[in-house]
Amino acid sequence: MSTESNHLRKAGLKVTLPRMKILEMLENSETRHLSAEDVYKSLLESGEEIGLATVYRVLTQFETAGLVARHHFEGGHSMFELNEGDHHDHILCVKCGRVDEFMDETIEKRQRQIAQDAGYEITDHSLYIYGICPDCRGKA
Amino acid sequence: MSTESNHLRKAGLKVTLPRMKILEMLENSETRHLSAEDVYKSLLESGEEIGLATVYRVLTQFETAGLVARHHFEGGHSMFELNEGDHHDHILCVKCGRVDEFMDETIEKRQRQIAQDAGYEITDHSLYIYGICPDCRGKA
DNA sequence: ACTACGGATGCAAAAGCTTCTCATTATTAT
DNA sequence: ATAATAATGAGAAGCTTTTGCATCCGTAGT
Structure with missing residues (x-):
């Protein structure tokens, strides 16, 4: 059983392919700070079939579950960051x-x-x- | 010559009715923190003829001129505050x-x-x- | 005051980000 | 495996903000 699916289970979320992929994306991203659009495009480029609406839904769920933090940088759109370790x-x-x-x-x-x-x-x-x-x- | 028109002149902006009204609104507002929509609605209620686009344009000009500060509070829309006195x-x-x-x-x-x-x-x-x-x- | 010029305005349309709707599909517990 | 239930994808819709354009107003010069 992978680490990702455990995270999802703990958060009370069903283990689905889109959620796994998004979680992986956040974990492996170099910049650690991604917009929903970033996640969406990267997944498409990786050959995944996913909808933008799902990305937003999942990221919001992750935020609620405490898995990710949402930041409102200047410029309007939200950035998401995996919550690991301490506040900063x-x-x-x-x-x-x-x-x-x-x-x-x-x-x-x-x-x-x-x-x-x-x-x-x-x-x-x-x-x-x-x-x-x-x-x-x-x-x- | 009113204080408002001086502020506008100093900022290199023509003294127009909409700009004067918006500046007054910001000065007299109790909360000191207004969204573009707030300013727009209040002016309409005061019987002014003004367009929402103008409110946005003017507020952005005021920001560029240093007359107001734009804040990105949680929730997506911008709040504007008159720049008077010190940073806070x-x-x-x-x-x-x-x-x-x-x-x-x-x-x-x-x-x-x-x-x-x-x-x-x-x-x-x-x-x-x-x-x-x-x-x-x-x-x- | 009067005129002419250029910038400013209002409206409607458009753009950008995010959420919602709903039919279809996948996941979980039995 | 199967049924119940939740999740997904695609597009439409919602909101805030910006833009295009014809018209209008402020300003500077007369």
């Missing part, structure tokens, strides 16, 4: 779209404090730093 | 949509450090804390 935030390049990750306990702590001071019960947070990455800075 | 971040209620603001120099400093460490030239950043506000926490 993102720093992204506005020129080439590169995405790096970081984690800062000082910031995390301050956020919790700020929410508490404001009387909020914190449920989530998102921090994106935008900039020009090392590679793009060179190219004028 | 947002904490919002996932139940009622309430938006509060905060500013934390510790976090700002850490962000700059993180960008520098990663070799990025920082251009922008966005931090949203999501939670349940004091009012909504009471209501079970």
Whole structure:
């Protein structure tokens, strides 16, 4: 029994071909951050028969199940990332779209404090730093 | 000469009725955070003749001119806020949509450090804390 | 004030992303 | 294997936002 199917079972999801393929795609992706369209196109190129609607449905289910995180980067469309290991935030390049990750306990702590001071019960947070990455800075 | 028209002139924009009205709307809004649709509907209710396309166009121009900031809160559509005074971040209620603001120099400093460490030239950043506000926490 | 020019507006249509509908197909428990 | 039930694919629909175009308005020069 593969690791993927176990993940699906644990999440209370039936083990189907599309779900397996999408999970694999997320695991093997180099960038780790994919849009629904990215996943869809890659699967088509791999010769899979899949509908875009299914990709969206499955990704949403994965999000609900906690398997993936959905990010709303600038530009409107959602990006999905496999949830493995610890929480982290993102720093992204506005020129080439590169995405790096970081984690800062000082910031995390301050956020919790700020929410508490404001009387909020914190449920989530998102921090994106935008900039020009090392590679793009060179190219004028 | 009104304050609004000066703002527009400084931004290199012609002083037109729609632009004036939208600027007033942003200045007088209680919540300070409005979607394009919000602005459009409010202006219609005030008896103004305006098109939704114009609202979007003008808000984008205002953003380019630095008069307003555009935020991408969860849920897909953009929110616009008048740029007055200093930078700040947002904490919002996932139940009622309430938006509060905060500013934390510790976090700002850490962000700059993180960008520098990663070799990025920082251009922008966005931090949203999501939670349940004091009012909504009471209501079970 | 008057005119002419160029930019601004409104409407409708279009575009882009995401969700929904529904007939068909696949998965699971029996 | 079979029946019950959930998942899928294809296209239509929904929403926010943008664009094309004819018309209108602000502005600068007279």
